Amino acid sequence: MIPNVLAERYASPALQAIWSAEGRIVLEREFWIAVMKAQRDLGLDVPQDAIDAYEKVKDSVDTASIMAREKITRHDVKARIEEFNDLAGHEQVHKGMTSRDLTENVEQLQVYRSLLIVRDKTVATLRRFRERSEQWSELILTARTHNVAAQPTTLGKRIAMFGEELLSALQALDAVIATYAVRGLKGAVGTQMDQLSLFEGDAEKVADLEKRVVAHLGMPAVWTNVGQVYPRSLDFRVVAALTDLCSGPSSFCKTLRLMAGHETASEGFAPGQTGSSAMPHKMNSRSCERVNGFHVILKGYLAMASGLAGDQWNEGDVSCSVVRRIMLPDSFYAIDGMFETFLTVLDQMDAYEAVINAETAHYLPFLMTTTIMMEAVKSGVGRETAHKAIKEHAVATVADLRTGKIERNNLIERLAGDSRLGLSREALDAILAKGDRESGAAKTQIETFAAAVRELEKASPQAAAYGPGSIL
Amino acid sequence: MIPNVLAERYASPALQAIWSAEGRIVLEREFWIAVMKAQRDLGLDVPQDAIDAYEKVKDSVDTASIMAREKITRHDVKARIEEFNDLAGHEQVHKGMTSRDLTENVEQLQVYRSLLIVRDKTVATLRRFRERSEQWSELILTARTHNVAAQPTTLGKRIAMFGEELLSALQALDAVIATYAVRGLKGAVGTQMDQLSLFEGDAEKVADLEKRVVAHLGMPAVWTNVGQVYPRSLDFRVVAALTDLCSGPSSFCKTLRLMAGHETASEGFAPGQTGSSAMPHKMNSRSCERVNGFHVILKGYLAMASGLAGDQWNEGDVSCSVVRRIMLPDSFYAIDGMFETFLTVLDQMDAYEAVINAETAHYLPFLMTTTIMMEAVKSGVGRETAHKAIKEHAVATVADLRTGKIERNNLIERLAGDSRLGLSREALDAILAKGDRESGAAKTQIETFAAAVRELEKASPQAAAYGPGSIL
Amino acid sequence: MIPNVLAERYASPALQAIWSAEGRIVLEREFWIAVMKAQRDLGLDVPQDAIDAYEKVKDSVDTASIMAREKITRHDVKARIEEFNDLAGHEQVHKGMTSRDLTENVEQLQVYRSLLIVRDKTVATLRRFRERSEQWSELILTARTHNVAAQPTTLGKRIAMFGEELLSALQALDAVIATYAVRGLKGAVGTQMDQLSLFEGDAEKVADLEKRVVAHLGMPAVWTNVGQVYPRSLDFRVVAALTDLCSGPSSFCKTLRLMAGHETASEGFAPGQTGSSAMPHKMNSRSCERVNGFHVILKGYLAMASGLAGDQWNEGDVSCSVVRRIMLPDSFYAIDGMFETFLTVLDQMDAYEAVINAETAHYLPFLMTTTIMMEAVKSGVGRETAHKAIKEHAVATVADLRTGKIERNNLIERLAGDSRLGLSREALDAILAKGDRESGAAKTQIETFAAAVRELEKASPQAAAYGPGSIL
């Protein structure tokens, strides 16, 4: 059999269990049992021993037997009804239901439970973002814009920046979870005609039945006006939220790949691991690259989801069917694989302080030119004179570095030797020394982020404590 | 000059005003003034007469003059600073700010204000959805799945179905609006180093400054940890919400295009308007088609937004710049054009009851076969016998209709003549007559939708009352 | 194990064989053998008995054993090398090669062979398009624009229209196939340094080696300047061509779904098959809907492919890896499933002449108004007078039809009774009778299409004769 690569290579057992054929069949059977119980409680004749019999066999899943039935009936739901009935020795399931009353609700349950797992992993990831940003909250780093040195920051601040992006995506995810509405028992075209027939037109009982079934599913809301299907824009919203979650990790991983190129940091290695045997110095950012790959994958599934939304004809059809069979499970496998990989990156990453400090030392004179100018002005030099002098020396320094005339940034010496500025070498060194500790509001910013994450951790301690499985 | 087609042909003046060059410059100037006032209140030396002078000239926008300056400075923000300074006769703006402290915040203000307009038009659209669904709440219609007749519903219910999808998208939009965070005054790499210098290291004052500026902007939240830019996943989230809003209208318009093909409904015509001069019977669904086109357009801008998210290198760069110049305004022009067009469709659409009733009459015997079988069983016929008889006649009826042997569905006569069923013509007619009024829970469902919309209307009466401009 | 749904439910055995783990391993082994033979022929010491031993075991694939090795080596290619070596009892494979020298070339071979299969199925599809368009080349049909009646055409012409779109996509596919270039043996960063070492700097031998290996692969071209990987825009081009192929079938299927709504045609049923048991008249366009679904899926994979193109850093990395593991096989499974489904639709579809003719009869008076006007003018009536009279009656007829005042289009009677036109009932009937046979150049157009397809069939008779497998 050809395996689903996302599920088998990257996703965790929890996600596999929800979306596997077996897992789905158990969910369906639990759903049928919930409907039967509700129908019985509301007065329909559903014998207790039948319900008991169904409950006893609900976990006996034989996919081969079901497939054999489908080849005869040419109807997948019918095959699963017959299998369950035969196992239980009764014919009580699926009363007054159409196929979509089963499949839509169960697929939404799969989606909803997956969303809750994804939320937990987001919290686990935020915990690590917090820990790493606190760990390196005071490690001065050359911030880069346009990929070139700009001003000082700290490594912790850089990490908190991507962490806060994920925190923001979590808000968006929470909005989707909080309003996620299930289709309910609405019948073939959404009017509940068949359940109404079953309950002889008693609208209250039909409404009550749906309420009980939704309570079984444990979902926060239910649609009122639908057709055969729930609107596919809901699937779009879900996949958009998953894609959104990738953004912070993905930007972080790109940045870590850049830092690996400068050897200021790396995604690290498991103990004992070395790089390629031929080139032992090589430490490839394989996992970071994979995180970026997962983001691309999710954007693809989002394109599929967006191809379904807004394309409902009348009360619906199955032009979405083959797409949802792929897009829904595979989106969740992908986001799950992304988190498993990214949690590993955050756990194993390493920063090389010596290299970071060397980089800062190299660029520091450039980063402090504004301050130098201000000091010169304070000591009586004209602003334009100071600016002109500094600019001349800075441009010359860059040129000399790039042509190889010098190897180290000697801007300070040049400035110290220029009488126009009137600043001693000691004064200049003092400015640099201050710059070396200058990270603006970085520390407070990190604390604000950390406090927000700590609250989440307190609310979901088990989620926060999650550790990733071993990745390939 | 080559015009922006979306802005000029489809968008409303309110959106044009926000995104035009002139509109943007005024927003920038108001922002600078807000910063100056806050800086003054917090102790910086910003003379009141300077502020007064800036306020006096803030609406004098001369884009040609600014462009002339840009050609010299080769820096767009610098050109706008100089223009504003020269107009006011002072040099007090932009103190301690980098370009992005201006541009990011102002662009976010454009986005935020546009979102509020879009929300209002959503409410206006929901009002019409409600009115139309109530108007036709009892008009029985043949519901279709797979585009073929399935069970009865009502036209009002069909409309409420797409309305409720939009209502759900409004929830998603509201979540984006409620958490929309502005970047704030964060400096070149996000550490607020320059504002801290300006306030001589007084972190509290810098925090206060930002709070005041955000209050001026009127946005609900502010980022803490950012770099040069705010995370582009926020743009993605905005465009995803706009795309989401298109889904209900787009599905409705596809369905109305289908109904026009059956002449059961049309998007209507303005008084006096006729179809093509050559074919006077032709009433083309041009506006519905356009709504579907706008949805495709928004999916394209969403692809652009998704291409920016997760692609931040370090503290940021401008690889997003050209994309956002296009994607942000054009997404809003497109959603605005969509709503203007769709509001017109809802205002002018027409349903043809006679044709709808004829369709129902034609298909009704098919739709009631389950009920017929149940009645036969009640009167003592075996279930399998009844099923076999009905199936034979139904299949034969379909075949005769398609081969042209008959023109009207005569299933009832066939069933009446079959002694196996034991149902008289009168009994069968009674079943049909009942079916003709059978729409299950449709009416209650519509009421639930209408009540939810009425609450929105009450909360935003002005938005609800909005009428679209005249469309091309 | 969680299966790949696209592969297992929809793809044909030929595609599964190429992309299965086993199929890929055999391709790799054949590739290694080809390299060894070429190395030997060019003077390296590779013993013949080693080559023989490898050839003997190349089809013995034990994926479990390989996976067990990978868990130790943590390197998938290394695991496969060791397995092959152990099976053969030699250590001669992979000399002077890096992993990408193996994997890139073999993956491209999978792509190339899949493209050839897809091409064959395109030809098979075109044959059926031709047959169907010829079968119904004279069956007059009401052409629709904006989904409403416009002018007469023929059903055959409508089919040829979508067929010609596919023919055009085949041209595009052929361009991709004809220029498809393989990466070749280029080493770790594309400079062939390791093969040059192996051949002691003999550049000619290294060039010859590559030529021989490419000849083994049977591909039309080879890249010269690459890095670790071939440019991912080539993958984009492939998936774009596959997406392109879906367009004609997808438009045809949407049109068939529309026709099913009017009961003028259907995708047909297998003998013995009936619709839903509850509603025996129902003949759902399930397969057409599925074809539309496959198109959406391919657009999603195209978004993934477009996410990889233009994102190469330096000489390359593996951020594309997880994406290509999904996107490449799944794109081919999807296009294959599309063709299997669509071939079935073309084989089983049915047209209902009686309903088609009734539709034509109903709309014909509208379609002939221009001709009627011209005849009136010829007989001496003023153009404006004629136009005004016709328009009045046409608009009234439409209104009466929609309000149910009349059931049949009686425009001709109205016109016959209007003395302003001066046309007798006989004269008007004659115009209608002519219109009933009027399809312009449709027949010639079909012949042109058919002739082009026949040439393709002649060139690839086996491909043209292909029949789809049984679909779900």
Next chain:
Amino acid sequence: MIPNVLAERYASPALQAIWSAEGRIVLEREFWIAVMKAQRDLGLDVPQDAIDAYEKVKDSVDTASIMAREKITRHDVKARIEEFNDLAGHEQVHKGMTSRDLTENVEQLQVYRSLLIVRDKTVATLRRFRERSEQWSELILTARTHNVAAQPTTLGKRIAMFGEELLSALQALDAVIATYAVRGLKGAVGTQMDQLSLFEGDAEKVADLEKRVVAHLGMPAVWTNVGQVYPRSLDFRVVAALTDLCSGPSSFCKTLRLMAGHETASEGFAPGQTGSSAMPHKMNSRSCERVNGFHVILKGYLAMASGLAGDQWNEGDVSCSVVRRIMLPDSFYAIDGMFETFLTVLDQMDAYEAVINAETAHYLPFLMTTTIMMEAVKSGVGRETAHKAIKEHAVATVADLRTGKIERNNLIERLAGDSRLGLSREALDAILAKGDRESGAAKTQIETFAAAVRELEKASPQAAAYGPGSIL
């Protein structure tokens, strides 16, 4: 008026001229004149003085006057017909034509002419790729995979790599150009019924008419079987080809942004230009970032194009209209802006040999470990012994560099001091010295690329000589 940003800021005058309102109107008028001439030559009564009159006024375009007419007629084509007729004083244009006979063909002409311009700019870009790759064909550079040092290459080879990707995309573009088919004069539903009426059923004349008109347009092919519109998959194919062209430049620009981070190269500056005034060392890769932005934009327009393909209902409608009004011109403005920007990058880029050499010197010992091991073995040391010794020292060297214990890579000294290897310092230095010149087949590869480009230049010397306009 709100301008089209892509057109006004980035596109060149040639593209603006094709897609401006004025440019389009002239193309339409030329088309009408071509039809009139052909109709006259084939026997219709079209007076020569009418044709002369139309030709005289065809360039007098007054868009305000046309817009005023459109507000009355509510039909854009009608307004343009009336304007042209009034200017000429005749009523001979548009005979037997529907709107789409005009608009489809003219829009395709705009597309086709734009494609030819794009092709020319591709050739101009390839010329620069060739020049740059030849200029630096021998400059040894540390090739990077996974963004970390791997093996030596040359800067010229790296450039040729991205150049060859563009060369490949040009092949794909040429395939689109060579087969680009125009819709022709097909009438309202594609059957040519109206032209046949005009020529009293003479099919040969109608065929001849179309041939003449296509000859006027100068396009390589014409559709036979179409409906109201040509298949939108053709638009998809065009935009896919444009997107494809971005890939090589986009990967090159990402790589140049990476190199700028290491100061090994930059996109350069215009003479006199400096970086930011505050940070004079800063040389931002603004243009490279913009090229990457254009690629994202084109992927968005591709998503729009892919949303139209495969969505034709029957003989067509205008759901594509608003999309094509945006997507077609804006795709071409974007690709044009991309080329203008990228040509500037290639013209102004700079490489810093001293920094490149320093990088190579730093990493060289790592890159040559395989060779060192081979030499040790040759001199009698066991392979495993040698490997173990080298690995120990390499890992220690990396660790010492990252912890700051050492600043320079001293692997060679370590190896020279290890008696297990038995290699003298001189022997090791010799290996390094050789490595310093080692670039495998890079030079030959560059020559192959250059030769292919030279042929293109010879075939299109004017295109090759094109220089970009001044960019913002």
